[in-house]
Amino acid sequence: MTLDPKWTATIDAALSDSAWDDYDEVIKKEVTDYNKRFATTIDWKILKAQLWTESGGPKSGAWTTRPMQIGNTGDKAWGVMKAHKEHSNLICSAALTKEIDDGKSSINDPKFNVRVGIAYVLTRVADYGTKITDPKEKEYVVKAGDSIEAIAARIGTTQQNLFDLNPHAKKVIHPGDKLKYQSAAIDVTSIPVLTPEILQKRYNGNGDSTYAEKIKYCQDVIAKIKR
């Protein structure tokens, strides 16, 4: 697929304009923190390339408001982050969580937007799994109207733990059935190495079929910058 020449010309401008580096320090600091917390080796430059792709660069109105495009009208991402859904509570640092919760920072503050944006990117790309918090087996008696999903949320375990210990529950459960379970929660199992393809699939949801290609183009331009 060929990228629009107008778009590539816009990105090429970064070679001679240091404004494209405005958020380097914010990205580096965030990535250093995530790499420490999750023992990963995220390359901050791929997130810089993604920021360029998302914002369109310093000449775009988004650059000084919502460079990561979180908080646009109708965007679910900001709602997800504020409600700590989709396991974003496991990704956000305590400091960022506090800032999101106290409501003092505006999502239109570009640096805050970048930080929330990175947290949302990692929320979308991370792998999650069940972590047993107490291996002791307990028992739950099914009530009328119960579902595995509702039971798991109520008794502090995961659907997978209930399915693992009660394989028959994959077919049907009846009131009076006794289900074994362990206390468990969803946890981050790993954050994969970020690639343009992973970002297109897991973050962009294939909303833009050239998303990975755009990030690669930005990465190439970033590699050529000498300042």
Added chain:
Amino acid sequence: MRLLLMLLLACTWVAPVRAGDFDAAQEALYAAMKRQKAIDPELRLVTLRYVCSLEYAKRRWPVVDSVEQVRGAVVPRAFNRILVLDQKLKLRKIVPYADQAPRFCKGNQLFVQGELGIDNAAPYGNVLSFSDNGDVSVSKIDVNDLPIPLTGERKTYFLK
């Protein structure tokens, strides 16, 4: 004899399906989703299509693929969801997905292109199985072992 022949013909007669029927069904689906706010008016709806119907708890459950995008974004980001409806088109279950896509149903199983996990957590797999209570469990099947859509036959004839 003539009566028997007429009975046989009546049994095998299938009402013709017209293109307009699909349009009407699509409009009914759109109206039902809009009414239930399953479509976000602030997003741009790019796909809303009936995929297939699951069969569990002695009922049929239509499966719909829904893709919405953020309006006015520099690059469009998609929010993709599998919607499971009841026979009155009431939304019963939502399974968000990233780049996977629902392909076809066989009984209580929905086969997906790519792998996803319930609540976006492991195990990840390409088969979603629905229990009679409406719960979803995930398993994996090798692509070569996928049943054939519509007939459900296994591809074992390749080995014969």
